[in-house]
Amino acid sequence: MQQLRVTVLFVLHCLLMTATSLAAPEVKKCEELQITHGPYLTSPRGTSITIVWFTNKKCVSWVEYGDGETLSSKAISAQDGLIDADNTRHVIIVDGLAPGKAYRYRVVSKEILKFGPYHVDYGTTVASDVFSFHTCDPQKDKFTFDVVSDIHGNATNLQKMLDGIAWSDVDLMVLDGDMISHFEQPEQIFDGFLDVCTAGFAHCKPLVYVRGNHETRGLLARRLPDFLSTPEQRFYYSFNQGGVHFIVLDSGEDKEDSSKEYSGLVAFDAYRRKQADWLREDIRSDPCRTADFRVALFHMPTYGGNDWHGERQIRELWSPLLNEGGVQLTICGHTHKATHIAPQTDANRYDVAICSPDSMIQVQVTRECLAVSWKAVNGNKLPSSFTIPRNISQK
Numbered sequence: 001m002q003q004l005r006v007t008v009l010f011v012l013h014c015l016l017m018t019a020t021s022l023a024a025p026e027v028k029k030c031e032e033l034q035i036t037h038g039p040y041l042t043s044p045r046g047t048s049i050t051i052v053w054f055t056n057k058k059c060v061s062w063v064e065y066g067d068g069e070t071l072s073s074k075a076i077s078a079q080d081g082l083i084d085a086d087n088t089r090h091v092i093i094v095d096g097l098a099p100g101k102a103y104r105y106r107v108v109s110k111e112i113l114k115f116g117p118y119h120v121d122y123g124t125t126v127a128s129d130v131f132s133f134h135t136c137d138p139q140k141d142k143f144t145f146d147v148v149s150d151i152h153g154n155a156t157n158l159q160k161m162l163d164g165i166a167w168s169d170v171d172l173m174v175l176d177g178d179m180i181s182h183f184e185q186p187e188q189i190f191d192g193f194l195d196v197c198t199a200g201f202a203h204c205k206p207l208v209y210v211r212g213n214h215e216t217r218g219l220l221a222r223r224l225p226d227f228l229s230t231p232e233q234r235f236y237y238s239f240n241q242g243g244v245h246f247i248v249l250d251s252g253e254d255k256e257d258s259s260k261e262y263s264g265l266v267a268f269d270a271y272r273r274k275q276a277d278w279l280r281e282d283i284r285s286d287p288c289r290t291a292d293f294r295v296a297l298f299h300m301p302t303y304g305g306n307d308w309h310g311e312r313q314i315r316e317l318w319s320p321l322l323n324e325g326g327v328q329l330t331i332c333g334h335t336h337k338a339t340h341i342a343p344q345t346d347a348n349r350y351d352v353a354i355c356s357p358d359s360m361i362q363v364q365v366t367r368e369c370l371a372v373s374w375k376a377v378n379g380n381k382l383p384s385s386f387t388i389p390r391n392i393s394q395k
């Protein structure tokens with residue numbers, strides 16, 4: 001009996017030791033400060049760009065940048081006089097830049113160990129490699145932009161598409177919605193596409209984010225702007241690059257607001273009407289009217305889709321304005337079928353190009369034309385390439 005008791009105690013001791021040793025990796029206090037995601041570029045403009053990154057510990061952060069060899073300028077983010085601090089997410093708008101110029105930058109984060117009211121204890125500092133970017137340039141004669149959509153978290157497929165890109169020619173990468181299927185954990189957005197984008201290009205080439213209907217779903221959908229910062233913190237905005245005025249719109253969900261899937265928590269009808277009011281103003285603005293080309297980017301197509309509620313509403317609200325504004329090309333996703341719909345006199349007076357989960361769209365822009373083509377990862381049949389000449393399609 002005594003021997004049994006000793007054996008039981010020994011086994012319990014071993015189990016305790018094993019549990020302790022298994023728990024050893026929990027010593028997070030000793031973990032080094034690291035940049036866990038990014039930096040990646042968003043919201044390209046002629047005079048500004050937004051840089052986003054994440055750290056494993058709470059920090060205060062800044063961007064060091066310059067247009068020469070030295071990174072002599074510093075950009076911070078502050079609200080109401082308080083520099084953003086004690087965060088693991090870092091978003092800094094670098095502004096006051098010159099259009100069409102190359103800049104070099106690195107991001108820097110300093111750990112905050114203890115945040116007291118009259119004294120803050122700092123820890124170590126971490127910095128990224130030095131990367132470069134170009135600001136948008138309305139005078140640029142020639143550039144290329146690429147569009148992917150409906151990746152639905154399939155980073156492997158996305159990687160295959162990115163592998164074929166000659167990045168030296170590409171100025172912008174449009175993420176045209178449904179990059180993930182729903183948003184409940186931050187890892188979904190990083191593992192699903194953002195880390196692949198960062199490793200491939202997004203530390204040097206900006207992302208142009210277009211929200212898809214699937215990204216409005218899930219507990220974290222309302223925190224999407226924390227990860228994909230957009231101009232003026234809206235999912236509808238415009239900017240110019242080369243001869244193109246880009247109009248980004250948010251087509252929202254596909255079904256009626258009252259559909260049971262949304263549990264009474266969406267109001268997309270009013271949101272799409274609000275965007276129509278904004279679009280009406282944008283098409284009358286000088287940057288739009290004076291551009292060589294007008295290209296609109298939104299997830300659900302006005303034509304060529306499933307004709308559900310959301311698509312019908314944007315066809316009624318937005319399409320007449322796109323016609324009136326002389327938009328020559330809309331690029332969408334959503335249908336999962338690569339499609340080209342040519343202009344029609346009584347409907348879309350613009351080309352509709354739709355990309356799919358396994359095909360991306362590439363647009364080469366010159367002062368004379370837009371050349372639109374599809375590239376597939378699996379040899380699927382694709383629409384024929386087409387061009388939109390400026391002299392014919394201009395208002």
Ligand SMILES: [Fe+2]
Nearest residue numbers: 178212213334
């Ligand atoms: Fe979709």
